[in-house]
Amino acid sequence: MNDKLLEIEDLAVHFHIPEGIARAVDGVGFHLAAGETIGLVGESGCGKSVTALSILGLIPSPPGKIKSGKIMFDGQNLLDLDRESLRKIRGRQISMIFQEPMTSLNPVLPIGRQVAEPLMVHQGLNRAEAFEKAADWLNHVKIPAAAKRLNDYPHQLSGGMRQRVMIAMAMVCGPKLLIADEPTTALDVTIQAQILSLMVKLKDELEMSLLLITHDLGVVAQMAARVVVMYAGQVVEEAGVTDIFDRPFHPYTRGLLKSMPRTGHSGKRVKRLKAIQGTVPPLTQMIVGCKFADRCPHSFELCRENPPTLFRIADGHRARCWLKEHPERRRDNV
Ligand SMILES: Nc1ncnc2c1ncn2[C@@H]1O[C@H](COP(=O)(O)OP(=O)(O)OP(=O)(O)O)[C@@H](O)[C@H]1O
Numbered sequence: 001m002n003d004k005l006l007e008i009e010d011l012a013v014h015f016h017i018p019e020g021i022a023r024a025v026d027g028v029g030f031h032l033a034a035g036e037t038i039g040l041v042g043e044s045g046c047g048k049s050v051t052a053l054s055i056l057g058l059i060p061s062p063p064g065k066i067k068s069g070k071i072m073f074d075g076q077n078l079l080d081l082d083r084e085s086l087r088k089i090r091g092r093q094i095s096m097i098f099q100e101p102m103t104s105l106n107p108v109l110p111i112g113r114q115v116a117e118p119l120m121v122h123q124g125l126n127r128a129e130a131f132e133k134a135a136d137w138l139n140h141v142k143i144p145a146a147a148k149r150l151n152d153y154p155h156q157l158s159g160g161m162r163q164r165v166m167i168a169m170a171m172v173c174g175p176k177l178l179i180a181d182e183p184t185t186a187l188d189v190t191i192q193a194q195i196l197s198l199m200v201k202l203k204d205e206l207e208m209s210l211l212l213i214t215h216d217l218g219v220v221a222q223m224a225a226r227v228v229v230m231y232a233g234q235v236v237e238e239a240g241v242t243d244i245f246d247r248p249f250h251p252y253t254r255g256l257l258k259s260m261p262r263t264g265h266s267g268k269r270v271k272r273l274k275a276i277q278g279t280v281p282p283l284t285q286m287i288v289g290c291k292f293a294d295r296c297p298h299s300f301e302l303c304r305e306n307p308p309t310l311f312r313i314a315d316g317h318r319a320r321c322w323l324k325e326h327p328e329r330r331r332d333n334v
C-alpha cells in the first residue's frame with residue numbers, strides 16, 4: 001500500500017496579471033503520508049494558499065492557470081479530474097478550513113443547515129438524520145447548547161465559535177485530508193490554543209492527514225511532524241520538525257526562525273528578533289539563480305548564476321541552497 005496520501009510533483013501555477021506573469025507556485029513538490037501532519041510555512045505571498053487551492057481545484061481562472069505538475073491523491077492525479085469528480089472529492093475526502101470563517105460560512109443560512117448540508121450531499125442522509133448528526137458535531141466541537149443553536153446565524157456567534165463551526169463542517173464527512181489555511185490567526189491567543197488542541201484531537205480520532213498552513217512557527221512546533229518551508233513559489237527546505245528548529249540549513253529558514261517571537265521546538269526562547277533584510281522579489285520577475293540570493297547574507301557568484309536544486313542535507317532533510325556544495329562559505333553566526 002502506498003502510504004503517501006498526497007504527493008505534489010513539480011506544481012507550477014501562474015497568474016496572468018497586468019504587470020506580466022506572476023509565478024505564484026514555481027515547481028513545488030512535497031508529500032504527506034496518511035495520518036501525518038505537516039506545516040507549510042513562509043512569508044506572505046510565497047504561494048502557500050495557492051498551493052492549497054490547487055489541491056482543491058479552486059484556482060480562479062482567469063487570471064490563474066495550473067501550468068504543470070501532478071497532484072496525486074490516493075493514487076489519482078487531481079489535475080486530471082473533471083469538475084464533477086473533483087466536487088465529489090472536495091468535502092468528502094479533502095476539506096479545508098480557511099483563516100476567516102466568514103469567507104466560507106454563508107451569512108444567510110443557519111449554522112445547523114450548513115453543517116448538515118455536506119452530509120445530505122455527500123453521504124445521502126435525509127434531513128432529520130443530517131440535522132441530528134450536525135447537532136452531534138456542534139457538540140463535539142464544544143459549541144455550548146449545540147442542539148439549541150442549530151438555527152443561529154453565523155453573525156450570532158463569536159469568532160472562536162464560528163471557527164468551531166467551520167471545523168465541524170470540514171470534518172463531518174470524515175475526510176482523509178484536512179487542509180487548514182491559517183485556521184487560528186484571526187483569533188486571540190487563548191482561543192487559538194483551544195481550537196488547535198481541538199483540531200489535533202479530532203484529527204487523531206478520525207486518523208486524518210493535516211496540511212497546516214501558518215505564519216506561526218510556534219504553532220508548527222506544537223502540531224507538525226514535518227515542515228515544508230516555501231519562498232517565492234518554491235520549496236526551499238523540508239525536514240522533520242526537530243531538524244527545522246535545531247538544525248535549519250537554508251539561510252531563509254534561519255532568518256524566519258530569528259524573526260519569530262516564538263519558543264522553538266527545543267523549548268529555547270528566541271531572544272533577539274531580527275527581520276530578514278529586503279523583500280520578496282516580484283513574482284513577475286525572471287530570476288536566473290537562487291530567488292533568495294538578493295536577501296541572503298551568504299550568497300556568492302554561483303547563487304546568482306544558477307538555480308540551486310533541493311540538496312539532501314540528512315535523512316528526510318533537504319534544502320535548496322548552494323551552501324550544501326560549498327560548506328566553507330557558510331558562516332553560522334550570520
Ligand atoms: N487571484 C489572484 N490574482 C492574481 N494574483 C494572485 C491571485 N491569488 C494569488 N496571486 C498571487 O500569488 C501569490 C501567492 O499568493 P498566496 O495567497 O498563495 O500567498 P500566501 O503564501 O498564502 O500568503 P499569505 O501568508 O499572505 O496568506 C501572491 O503574491 C499573488 O501575487
Ligand SMILES: [Mg+2]
Binds near residue numbers: 048049050181
Ligand atoms: Mg495565504
